[in-house]
């Protein structure tokens with residue numbers, strides 16, 4: 001049955017969810033509190049200049065391909081993607097930097113020039129990272145995320161030791177040069193955790209970096225937001241800006257309406273693409289899953 005679905009926010013998560021839900025035949029409406037869409041990836045225009053205010057690293061182009069392919073489209077239908085060469089430079093001081101090439105063989109040569117023997121170690125580290133990428137990004141991340149048991153598969157069971165060791169120790173065991181260690185520890189920071197708190201299995205982020213490369217859409221990251229907006233509209237999604245959600249109303253234990261700029265709007269399903277803690281504050285306290293104390297921790 002066609003459901004009336006209201007979505008809070010217009011970041012990547014909300015836009016992606018809106019596309020999938022509209023494709024299923026639902027009536028989907030997005031409410032964004034700001035005057036423009038994109039959330040943390042939105043754009044700032046000032047004094048004739050245009051800035052991306054959030055993301056700049058376009059990694060894992062395969063994930064974007066897969067998203068657009070799900071709708072019979074491809075990223076190039078909406079924006080031009082450029083592989084950066086070199087990928088980037090890491091600065092350790094004013095004139096002290098390491099250049100990361102856009103291909104693994106050259107990166108291996110760079111490593112070898114900094115620490116003898118590290119080139120071969122990098123090649124074997126990257127093989128492991130690639131195998132983990134194939135498991136994690138091609139399968140695990142597409143599971144619904146409702147139970148930790150989803151992480152247990154034949155492939156991950158064979159790599160169980162990599163869930164107990166951390167990536168920092170693993171890298172430092174293989175590489176001694178401080179700069180190389182820092183370069184290899186950097187990608188997992190994107191996951192929001194310290195390398196010393198991140199299981200070795202997550203070295204798939206190193207494959208995303210050195211193996212798949214760093215890309216950038218020709219007109220900046222906001223091109224991706226505009227692409228997703230266009231797709232959402234093609235699928236029939238309605239997008240409202242300047243629409244602050246003040247409250248999620250609950251009836252008989254079910255979220256049934258939103259209060260938007262003082263006006264109540266009914267919904268069959270409410271989905272929030274806003275931060276988890278903020279979304280919970282839109283509910284009366286008795287309906288929240290976590291306490292303030294837990295969220296602060």
Ligand SMILES: Cc1cc2nc3c(=O)[nH]c(=O)nc-3n(C[C@H](O)[C@H](O)[C@H](O)COP(=O)(O)OP(=O)(O)OC[C@H]3O[C@@H](n4cnc5c(N)ncnc54)[C@H](O)[C@@H]3O)c2cc1C
Nearest residue numbers: 009010011012013032033039040054055056057244245274
């Ligand atoms: C400075 C910076 C640099 C980054 N760099 C990178 C990078 O290089 N590569 C990368 O992959 N990622 C990067 N990220 C992370 C990436 O930008 C975010 O993970 C992503 O944009 C989050 O999308 P989202 O949809 O989950 O949330 P958000 O983008 O936060 O979207 C939430 C939306 O909900 C709206 N909202 C909130 N409350 C309400 C309300 N009550 N009513 C209505 N609307 C509401 C917000 O205005 C917002 O539009 C970076 C982030 C930042 C901030």
